[in-house]
Amino acid sequence: MSLKHGLLGLLNYGSMTGYELDKAFKASLSFFWQAKTSQIYRELDAMERHGWLTSQRVIQSEKPNKRVYTITEDGKEELVKWLSSPESDIVDAMHVRSAFLMRVFFAGETSIQQSLEMLRRYRQKCLESSEGLRVAYDAISDYGAIVSDEKKSKYWEIVVLYGEAFFDAGLSWTDKAIAILEEELRG
Numbered sequence: 001m002s003l004k005h006g007l008l009g010l011l012n013y014g015s016m017t018g019y020e021l022d023k024a025f026k027a028s029l030s031f032f033w034q035a036k037t038s039q040i041y042r043e044l045d046a047m048e049r050h051g052w053l054t055s056q057r058v059i060q061s062e063k064p065n066k067r068v069y070t071i072t073e074d075g076k077e078e079l080v081k082w083l084s085s086p087e088s089d090i091v092d093a094m095h096v097r098s099a100f101l102m103r104v105f106f107a108g109e110t111s112i113q114q115s116l117e118m119l120r121r122y123r124q125k126c127l128e129s130s131e132g133l134r135v136a137y138d139a140i141s142d143y144g145a146i147v148s149d150e151k152k153s154k155y156w157e158i159v160v161l162y163g164e165a166f167f168d169a170g171l172s173w174t175d176k177a178i179a180i181l182e183e184e185l186r187g
Contacts, residue, residue, distance in 0.1 A: 004043050004046070006025060006035075007043060008047070008076075010024050012075075013152075015069060018069065022037050027139035031160075031163045048069075050074070053071050053075050054072055056068050056070070115181055116178060119174050122170070130168070133160055133163050
């Protein structure tokens with residue numbers, strides 16, 4: 001997936017401002033695809049130049065002006081093309097590239113206490129992230145009501161289930177790793 005396809009997917013549900021897109025993206029997609037606000041706006045400009053979306057400036061008297069983005073037919077075609085393309089990203093999904101795991105791999109060069117602390121911090125992050133998925137469920141409920149298509153929100157739920165399994169696996173792994181190192185300390 002690329003950021004542009006995620007934004008096209010969100011815009012396919014309806015026109016939004018950059019602020020609304022940023023908020024929707026972070027509420028629903030951020031646990032598996034991160035994007036900074038500046039990246040989102042940069043991508044929106046590029047997609048408008050490609051003709052995948054249009055924007056309309058809305059002048060407001062009591063608030064700052066805003067720009068409302070709308071997907072075009074070309075943008076819808078690009079989204080469908082991407083969704084229909086062979087799943088080459090499945091292979092990418094099967095590979096792990098993690099600086100953290102590289103650090104764990106070489107942690108034998110440090111003290112067990114230092115390694116335990118690192119693993120406990122990772123475990124805490126997994127817990128926090130897992131609890132943060134409630135935001136994704138709230139987003140599914142909120143945006144599902146806007147889209148009025150239960151079929152689409154089922155797919156959103158399936159992705160959040162992956163997030164739950166991912167963080168559960170992280171918790172299970174750290175519990176086992178911590179137990180191994182604590183046993184080594186008692187050894």
